[in-house]
Amino acid sequence: MYPIRRAEKLADKIYLMDVEAPRTARSAEPGQFLIVKIDARGERIPLTICDYDRERGLVTIVFQVVGASTERMAALGVGDAFDTVVGPLGRPSEMLADPDIRQKKVLFVAGGVGTAPVYPQVKWLRAQGVAADVVIGARSADLLILQGEMEAVAGGVYIATNDGSAGVQGMVTDVVRDLVQRQGRRYDLCVAIGPMVMMKFTAQLTRELGIPTVVSLNPIMVDGTGMCGACRVSVGGQTRFACVDGPEFDGHLVDFDGAMKRQQMYRTEEGRALLRLREGKTHRGGCGHCGGED
Amino acid sequence: MAGSRVPVREQDPKVRAHNFEEVCLGYDEAEAVQEAQRCLGCKKPMCVAGCPVGIDIPGFIARLKEGDAVGASRVLARDSALPAVCGRVCPQETQCEGRCVLGVKGEPVAIGKLERYAADTARRMGVQAEPPQEKNGMRVAVIGAGPAGLTCAGDLARMGYEVKIFEALHQAGGVLVYGIPEFRLPKREVVEAEIENVRRLGVQIETNVVVGRSVTIDGLLDEEGYDAVFIGSGAGLPKFMGIPGENGNGVFSANEYLTRANLMKAFSDEYDTPIVTGRRVAVVGGGNVAMDAARTALRLGAQTHIVYRRGEQELPARAEEVHHAKEEGVVFDLLTNPREILLDENGWVRGMVCVRMGLGEPDASGRRRPVEIEGSEFTMEVDTVIMALGTSPNPLIASTTRGLETNRWRCIVADERDGRTTKEGVYAGGDAVTGAATVILAMGAGKAAAKGIDAYLKGRKK
Numbered sequence: 091m092y093p094i095r096r097a098e099k100l101a102d103k104i105y106l107m108d109v110e111a112p113r114t115a116r117s118a119e120p121g122q123f124l125i126v127k128i129d130a131r132g133e134r135i136p137l138t139i140c141d142y143d144r145e146r147g148l149v150t151i152v153f154q155v156v157g158a159s160t161e162r163m164a165a166l167g168v169g170d171a172f173d174t175v176v177g178p179l180g181r182p183s184e185m186l187a188d189p190d191i192r193q194k195k196v197l198f199v200a201g202g203v204g205t206a207p208v209y210p211q212v213k214w215l216r217a218q219g220v221a222a223d224v225v226i227g228a229r230s231a232d233l234l235i236l237q238g239e240m241e242a243v244a245g246g247v248y249i250a251t252n253d254g255s256a257g258v259q260g261m262v263t264d265v266v267r268d269l270v271q272r273q274g275r276r277y278d279l280c281v282a283i284g285p286m287v288m289m290k291f292t293a294q295l296t297r298e299l300g301i302p303t304v305v306s307l308n309p310i311m312v313d314g315t316g317m318c319g320a321c322r323v324s325v326g327g328q329t330r331f332a333c334v335d336g337p338e339f340d341g342h343l344v345d346f347d348g349a350m351k352r353q354q355m356y357r358t359e360e361g362r363a364l365l366r367l368r369e370g371k372t373h374r375g376g377c378g379h380c381g382g383e384d
Numbered sequence: 385m386a387g388s389r390v391p392v393r394e395q396d397p398k399v400r401a402h403n404f405e406e407v408c409l410g411y412d413e414a415e416a417v418q419e420a421q422r423c424l425g426c427k428k429p430m431c432v433a434g435c436p437v438g439i440d441i442p443g444f445i446a447r448l449k450e451g452d453a454v455g456a457s458r459v460l461a462r463d464s465a466l467p468a469v470c471g472r473v474c475p476q477e478t479q480c481e482g483r484c485v486l487g488v489k490g491e492p493v494a495i496g497k498l499e500r501y502a503a504d505t506a507r508r509m510g511v512q513a514e515p516p517q518e519k520n521g522m523r524v525a526v527i528g529a530g531p532a533g534l535t536c537a538g539d540l541a542r543m544g545y546e547v548k549i550f551e552a553l554h555q556a557g558g559v560l561v562y563g564i565p566e567f568r569l570p571k572r573e574v575v576e577a578e579i580e581n582v583r584r585l586g587v588q589i590e591t592n593v594v595v596g597r598s599v600t601i602d603g604l605l606d607e608e609g610y611d612a613v614f615i616g617s618g619a620g621l622p623k624f625m626g627i628p629g630e631n632g633n634g635v636f637s638a639n640e641y642l643t644r645a646n647l648m649k650a651f652s653d654e655y656d657t658p659i660v661t662g663r664r665v666a667v668v669g670g671g672n673v674a675m676d677a678a679r680t681a682l683r684l685g686a687q688t689h690i691v692y693r694r695g696e697q698e699l700p701a702r703a704e705e706v707h708h709a710k711e712e713g714v715v716f717d718l719l720t721n722p723r724e725i726l727l728d729e730n731g732w733v734r735g736m737v738c739v740r741m742g743l744g745e746p747d748a749s750g751r752r753r754p755v756e757i758e759g760s761e762f763t764m765e766v767d768t769v770i771m772a773l774g775t776s777p778n779p780l781i782a783s784t785t786r787g788l789e790t791n792r793w794r795c796i797v798a799d800e801r802d803g804r805t806t807k808e809g810v811y812a813g814g815d816a817v818t819g820a821a822t823v824i825l826a827m828g829a830g831k832a833a834a835k836g837i838d839a840y841l842k843g844r845k846k
Contacts, residue, residue: 178597312640
């Protein structure tokens with residue numbers, strides 16, 4: 091069992107937990123992910139690693155409630171434990187192996203809960219003496235997470251919200267365009283992590299701006315070790331497996347439209363499980379999702 | 385005396401097509417004794433030569449003739465840690481039973497069914513593995529708790545080694561738990577019980593450790609103090625055909641489909657993992673994995689087709705699996721090859737374009753090469769496609785271990801006699817070395833490697 095040592099609600103439906111998983115904490119590097127399973131009947135849920143403490147054997151995860159399983163996770167607290175924590179999975183961030191990284195200007199674009207996996211990379215860069223710029227996007231101010239933590243390790247932190255309740259009103263791409271075209275900043279590398287559609291439009295913009303771009307994908311996955319092939323994604327016309335070849339890929343080569351369609355696959359099934367959880371056996375259909383009419 | 389085989393009782397096909405209970409019910413005592421009587425007890429038993437782990441087949445059958453199932457199980461335990469598993473999933477017709485002299489003129493002895501009877505009976509009577517008398521103080525790490533790893537670990541533990549298995553998934557068993565379905569191999573009653581027996585020999589199993597990520601082989605040898613390592617990490621990435629539409633929604637690898645159903649128990653409402661059941665399912669491939677996927681889809685309520693590019697004779701699956709699949713209502717579209725998967729506007733499968741095949745001259749595998757028949761294209765109406773085309777090796781371990789060579793198929797290079805790899809103290813066997821094969825071949829490799837590791841460590845001590 092893997093005990094939960096800290097549990098906090100960061101924003102609406104967004105939670106942070108420190109979990110004791112010594113092997114994962116000892117080997118984790120920025121860019122990698124892990125898989126958790128709540129209990130015997132739970133599903134395997136891939137989550138990016140937000141932070142790690144090798145000495146105390148802790149890994150930090152941040153997740154958003156999107157279905158029945160994450161809703162069950164959100165109900166856990168200190169004193170509870172996960173049945174499974176396995177990791178680190180996937181390849182460490184490519185920048186870790188870049189010998190010239192100290193000379194580079196790096197721009198991060200983080201969307202929503204994607205801010206969590208951006209944090210360890212910015213923190214790692216700070217340890218190398220690089221102060222990266224970070225653009226954080228969220229629907230509104232109350233959904234912003236890790237802003238303070240990010241400000242402590244980044245160069246500049248720029249906020250964009252859909253409703254203008256924090257930072258500028260607009261999309262992250264508006265901020266990126268402003269930084270590069272109006273303020274004349276130059277970047278050698280962009281790392282974008284967030285909702286698929288955000289990564290798609292960020293990659294489109296950076297292609298136009300001529301900035302090499304890395305995106306981190308979090309597709310459907312079962313085992314996470316290279317066995318099931320559920321996480322396959324088309325990159326530059328070739329089928330790749332996010333769990334062993336990724337999760338980072340060249341943002342200018344990823345087939346985002348195909349990837350977005352694949353992400354919808356279990357929407358109905360997830361909806362069903364969520365309804366079962368919320369309404370139990372009392373739910374008798376009529377919702378159009380659960381098939382309770384049958 | 386020899387006569388014909390004692391038939392084995394099975395669940396009615398119409399009933400079992402709707403449940404996940406075991407298909408084959410096995411022999412009872414009278415049936416087992418009667419079938420055992422058919423064995424001639426050959427002086428030079430060909431069946432033993434056909435067994436990858438060299439079980440003393442006439443020896444255990446002789447005990448059964450006397451009604452001594454426990455004695456028979458002890459004979460089995462000398463060579464196999466997983467007899468109740470092997471009795472159910474080995475391709476006996478090409479191994480032990482394929483060599484049985486009775487098979488020349490009639491039906492061979494039902495060795496698999498007798499093995500299963502002996503192992504099941506001993507387990508039900510509470511017969512347990514006996515832990516070894518003495519430890520020799522040396523430690524071996526085994527990677528993967530599948531058939532190869534469990535066999536290697538069990539044998540080494542019996543020799544007195546302290547053995548720990550590192551398993552990537554949350555449950556031990558490898559393909560026995562994620563791949564082979566419940567209706568062919570019951571998990572709790574059979575698989576967990578046999579793994580428990582391996583534990584009883586003193587083997588420790590640590591789950592949720594991905595070697596190559598959570599820890600490396602070099603780390604196990606240099607930092608965690610293991611004297612040797614056995615790699616039994618199994619098959620790897622599922623293969624796809626490379627045809628258009630393959631990344632569509634409703635296209636799965638058999639690995640994914642079976643893992644959801646078996647390991648994650650998605651077929652049950654009690655579990656959270658979802659599975660797309662589909663109304664009309666095409667399973668592409670003709671091996672055991674294809675049969676397992678097709679029969680699982682059928683049980684989940686789909687009308688199910690096997691699509692295979694060669695003919696009936698060439699189906700690589702066990703004869704019994706093909707027979708069972710047909711009985712249950714799986715439709716076989718043989719000499720048929722997919723060309724394209726058609727998707728609807730939301731990216732979901734709506735059909736599969738196939739072409740009919742004819743059989744030409746034998747190819748390198750000795751099987752007649754399938755050739756496309758021009759103008760024979762047609763569209764199958766399906767909403768789910770499951771690709772069961774085998775696997776290619778997982779690069780994780782090879783790419784993170786210094787000095788471990790792989791061949792041009794990216795399989796780990798290992799001597800098949802003793803499992804020795806190109807790195808000192810590191811042995812390997814099973815699908816990680818051979819590519820996708822069978823449970824029993826992996827067990828044979830695990831066994832050979834246990835002897836190899838023992839010889840290496842004893843030699844090093846001197």
